Amino acid sequence: MNAKPLAPSDVAIEFRGVSYRINDIPARSIVSNVSLTVSRGETLVLLGRSGSGKTTLLKLINRMLAPSQGQVLIEGLATSEYDPIRLRRGIGYVIQEAGLFPHFTIAENVGLVPSLEKWDSAKITARVEELLRLVGLDPAEFSGRRPRELSGGQRQRVGVARALAADPPILLMDEPFGALDPVTRAELQREFSGLARRLSKTIVFVTHDIREALLIGQRIALLQAGRLVAQASPQDFLLLDHPEVHAFTASLAIANGVSQ
């Protein structure tokens, strides 16, 4: 944990001693005392096994969940100070299987937040076309279709376009490519990492796949049982001396061994 201290103005998201507990009996800690900053324009990957608290951390950012202890600050202001609806409209969110609305066309899905924000329809149409092109889908072909008429990869592209619709400064992604076949996943990972560099958004990306973390992240934060155990750039990450890092690098070595 030797990240350089950042000037406050560079920080987009900050976790300050954040814990999140579920009040079962006995109370279970999902996230324990996490302190972490994400600087503006950075792509941070939250890496961890299932149940390590990654998704919970993500939901604490857009106030889908509220911390039991500590604070999450967005642009220096605690999420509890924000109106949750306004906060969420300024944060793009992509989930596994995309969570597209099956009764909306692709254009309506992508244009949802702009329409909630009462943009005029010509502006929404133009924005939708721009975004579909950005994610590699031909607007003429896809705008009028429904999600069920698309492949998994195409749906995930629409999910990304939808999250970007109102040009939010922050993008949260929860294992967005997790449900795809390996070939499509690799394709989307490559494209997305290029896109992420061009967009200069603050991105928090959740995954349990170390390859994906290394490919997409500018920084990787490793979670284990709700605690932040390591963070480093992809170059340095593999060199870290921590048992959980070893566990992940071992999984990578096995994957490489099979492919060779």
Add this chain to the structure above:
Amino acid sequence: MTPWTFFLTHRSEIFHATIDHLTLVVISMDIAIAIAVPLGMLIVQHPRLRTISLGLASIFQTIPSLALFGFLIPIPFIGGIGRRTAIVALVLYALLPILRNTYVGLSGVDPAILEAAEAMGMTNTQILLRVRFPLALSVILAGIRTATVITIGVATIAAAIGAGGLGTFIFRGVAMVNDSIILAGAIPAALLAIFADLLLGQLERRLKVV
């Protein structure tokens, strides 16, 4: 007299009774939908109200229909003899299938879709009206379809309290021990139920999105 000759000689009377019957059903269903669908929307977010209203609607459903008509007669304002009382009883009968299907449809929407809607900054009302409701529509309609078929059947008994409709022939036929007259009421009622079922079934399939 065969049923067919009775039918031919009384066709205008049967036609009017059918119209009366349909009117009774349509009015009752409109009122039942107007009550049960909004109530179903409300109970998605209010568990206590859910238990009470589903329980109450179930109780109405268990009262034998003839008894329910009988119970209503002495009640002021909504009771008495005639069409109004019949409509009250039919509404009470139709509530449960609509209410239950509305609740099941609205609460059965894929959690991933609801999560996405919430994360995109939709308000609870927007999620209800723009996401849950359209996705639940075919399930709600299935409830309306069940309720309509039930109501068409139960409405024949409304003739017992002087509400008219096709039940008039059935009761008359029973009293006169004349099958032809019974069939003159029963066959049109059965046909109405079949048509309503087919029509609403088609609409239901058309509204199904996933």
